[in-house]
Amino acid sequence: MKERGSWPLWEVFLRGRRGLAHQHVGSLHAPDWELAVQNARDLYTRRGEGVSIWVVESAVIHASDPDDGGPLFDPPADKVYRHPTFYEVPEDLKL
Amino acid sequence: MAGAAADPREAAFQASIDAERSVEPRDWMPERYRATLIRQIAQHAHSEIIGMQPEGNWITRAPSLRRKAILLAKVQDEAGHGLYLYSAAETLGVSRSELVEMLQTGRQKYSSIFNYPTLTWADVGTIGWLVDGAAITNQLALTKTSYGPYARAMVRICREESFHQRQGFELLAQLSRGTPAQRAMAQDAVDRWWWPSLMMFGPPDGSSPNSAQSMKWKIKRVSNDELRQRFVDMTVPQAQALGLTLPDPELNWNESSGHYDFGPIDWDEFAKVLNGDGPCNAERIRVRREADSGGAWVREAARAWAAKHSHPAAGDAA
Amino acid sequence: MSTDVVAASDLQVYALYLGDDCLILSHRLAELAAHAPEFEEDVALSNLALDLLGQARALLTYAGVVEAAGRDEDALAYGRDDREFHNLLLVEQPNFDFAHTIVRQLFFASYQLALYRRLEHSQDLTLAAVAAKGAKEASYHRDHARLWTVRLGDGTKESHSRMEAAVGFLWPFTGELFQPDPITQRLVAAGIAADPAALEPVWRAQIDQTFAEAGLGHPVELGIRQGGRSGLHSEHLGHLLSEMQHLHRSHPNASW
Numbered sequence: 001m002k003e004r005g006s007w008p009l010w011e012v013f014l015r016g017r018r019g020l021a022h023q024h025v026g027s028l029h030a031p032d033w034e035l036a037v038q039n040a041r042d043l044y045t046r047r048g049e050g051v052s053i054w055v056v057e058s059a060v061i062h063a064s065d066p067d068d069g070g071p072l073f074d075p076p077a078d079k080v081y082r083h084p085t086f087y088e089v090p091e092d093l094k095l
Numbered sequence: 096m097a098g099a100a101a102d103p104r105e106a107a108f109q110a111s112i113d114a115e116r117s118v119e120p121r122d123w124m125p126e127r128y129r130a131t132l133i134r135q136i137a138q139h140a141h142s143e144i145i146g147m148q149p150e151g152n153w154i155t156r157a158p159s160l161r162r163k164a165i166l167l168a169k170v171q172d173e174a175g176h177g178l179y180l181y182s183a184a185e186t187l188g189v190s191r192s193e194l195v196e197m198l199q200t201g202r203q204k205y206s207s208i209f210n211y212p213t214l215t216w217a218d219v220g221t222i223g224w225l226v227d228g229a230a231i232t233n234q235l236a237l238t239k240t241s242y243g244p245y246a247r248a249m250v251r252i253c254r255e256e257s258f259h260q261r262q263g264f265e266l267l268a269q270l271s272r273g274t275p276a277q278r279a280m281a282q283d284a285v286d287r288w289w290w291p292s293l294m295m296f297g298p299p300d301g302s303s304p305n306s307a308q309s310m311k312w313k314i315k316r317v318s319n320d321e322l323r324q325r326f327v328d329m330t331v332p333q334a335q336a337l338g339l340t341l342p343d344p345e346l347n348w349n350e351s352s353g354h355y356d357f358g359p360i361d362w363d364e365f366a367k368v369l370n371g372d373g374p375c376n377a378e379r380i381r382v383r384r385e386a387d388s389g390g391a392w393v394r395e396a397a398r399a400w401a402a403k404h405s406h407p408a409a410g411d412a413a
Numbered sequence: 414m415s416t417d418v419v420a421a422s423d424l425q426v427y428a429l430y431l432g433d434d435c436l437i438l439s440h441r442l443a444e445l446a447a448h449a450p451e452f453e454e455d456v457a458l459s460n461l462a463l464d465l466l467g468q469a470r471a472l473l474t475y476a477g478v479v480e481a482a483g484r485d486e487d488a489l490a491y492g493r494d495d496r497e498f499h500n501l502l503l504v505e506q507p508n509f510d511f512a513h514t515i516v517r518q519l520f521f522a523s524y525q526l527a528l529y530r531r532l533e534h535s536q537d538l539t540l541a542a543v544a545a546k547g548a549k550e551a552s553y554h555r556d557h558a559r560l561w562t563v564r565l566g567d568g569t570k571e572s573h574s575r576m577e578a579a580v581g582f583l584w585p586f587t588g589e590l591f592q593p594d595p596i597t598q599r600l601v602a603a604g605i606a607a608d609p610a611a612l613e614p615v616w617r618a619q620i621d622q623t624f625a626e627a628g629l630g631h632p633v634e635l636g637i638r639q640g641g642r643s644g645l646h647s648e649h650l651g652h653l654l655s656e657m658q659h660l661h662r663s664h665p666n667a668s669w
Contacts, residue, residue, distance in 0.1 A: 003192065004191075004192040004195055004196060004387070004391075004394075005192075005391060005394040005395050005398060006190065006191040006192045006195070006394070006451075007394065007397065007398065007451070009182075009185065009191075026179055026182050026248075026251075027182040027185070028178060028182065028453055029191055029451065029453060030453065031394075031397035031398050031400070031401045031564070032397070032400070032401040032404075032564075034560055035397070035560060035564075038457065038556070038557060038560065039453040039454075039456070039457065042453070042456045042457040042460050043175055043178060043453060043456050046171070046172070046175065046255075046456075046460070047255070063121065065121070066119065066121045066122050066123075067123070144447075144452065147446060147447040147455075148447050151446040151447045154443045154444075154446055155440060155443055155444055155656050155657060156656060156657065156659060156660050157660075158491075158660045158661040158664070158667075158669040159487045159491075159661070159669040160436075160466065160469070160470050160473075160486050160487060160490055161470075161669075162669055163443070163466060164463060164466050164467065164470070167443055167446065167459055167462055167463055167466065168459075168463060170446050170447070170459065171446070171455075171456055171459035171460070171463070174446075174447075174452055174455040174456050174459070175456055177452060178452050178453065178456070181452070216660055216669075266669075269668060269669060270669075273667055273668060274664060274666070274667050276664060276667075277664065277667055382447065382448075385448075386447065386448045386449065386450075389448070389450070389510070389511075390449065390450020390451060390454075390511065391450075392569070392571050392572055392575070393450035393451070393454075393511050393565070393572070394450055394451055395568070395569055395571075395572075396564060396565050396568025396569045396571070396572030397564045397565075397568060399568045399569045399572075400563070400564040400565075400567055400568045401564075403567070
């Protein structure tokens, strides 16, 4: 296929308002980070959804393998002692 | 599908779907699930992109500055929604270049409604009211589709599009209570767009070849005919409120079914327009190709510049 | 407010100067909807057009209020002929290609940003409010144009030569941006308008810096084409208006 000359893909993260962490909102194409930030502003904050933008080139993101989901994420399931509700304390004390 | 049962992962996949777990990009999925989704999401994205043209046709002629701003914002939203959807399709391993190529060579379709021309200003309102109304009916059902990125794009799109249908209704309401010429313009537009809007939900369930499998995979949650009926039931009272007539003598409230009955849809016309013989098929693709090839030097220059200037870090993230 | 010491007609015309610039440039940008080089840029150009349209509406509305003859934003946008439009010649120039669009944006947004930053301190509170809001928008428009100017100027051989052609075509319209006229000068004296001549050094610094980064050059002297402020336009404006105004004028007394 003839190369159309699309730009690289970037992932966009927005801080909705001060005090919140940046959250992934989607992706877009841009030739470089400055235009990626600008495009993210135009595409993902048309209705005032954010006060800060991160862009990350999609190609540099490393992810866990979904097939390792069991080994990676199941073990904590039986470690109930990590949760405060595991412990019995007198109801009337503020603990 | 009988032969595909050979892969044991398929049963686990179906079980996961049946348990209402979202499918995410890096999960194993049957190739036909992937292919079906790519085709559907791409077609959806292409519809947003091509859909900019019939309405964009009136931006420079909008009869008031308020209407001009609304229309411009709406057409811009369509570009944005096309982008959300292209991104969702890209998570399935198809590139922007491939998607654009498939649109521009006709290998992937877009909603055939956009092959009809916008002849008067009332068409802008009618598209907002009927075409966006139909699209939202369809899209609301898709917010619960099984593929995570597609569902998330739909949630965002539905949230943003809620103004599209309302502005269309308001525009038509203004025409309908306006001068005789404005009123006639509104009725004429509704006469032309009503039947194509009903066709937007696709062929009847009995002759929709891929529907059963899509329902099983929960890509599709509600059948074509059921969505079409929802749309008709919702729209008839709105038409009455507008004082406009829907061009179907068989449109009647059916007490026993609790729905509106409507006349037969001309599926031959649907097939004809879908296969390229609509009034604007060639024009829509010509404009798209022209924009894309006309922009090639810009895309290339930006890539060349980026290659020349290795970027220092943007600064501390936080 | 010191509007009582200036002629209302001066203030009205000045609001039209600024408002017509926004209206006509917004129209040019809106023509590009669905025609941008990439979908992301389509969204960006629409944002610019919407910002300018918003400014145009505020300024035309104000011109109508000052005039006090019952004309609203639409009466002024749709009801005037080309000889009654006061926009700069620069903003009515056609898009031709993306290079022309970007150079026109760079020239105008840099000018408008300098203008609004002064006008924020105007004695006229309405103009000051429009300028305060508009300055943020113009600043973004300037950045958008600057990033693209640098990339296209220093991109490929083709993009560079297209940018040179666009600069060559649009430079002649730059002098008009800073040309004083009697109406503006009376309003400058009253602390209402921004002195156009004072904007030139700021504008030049911006253009020179951007052009240096882009590897582009321009003539030393500003261009000398002018006439827009007094209604003497290029042939392009008539066609733009005939498209923009046709439907509205075909239905006199209709509401939309």
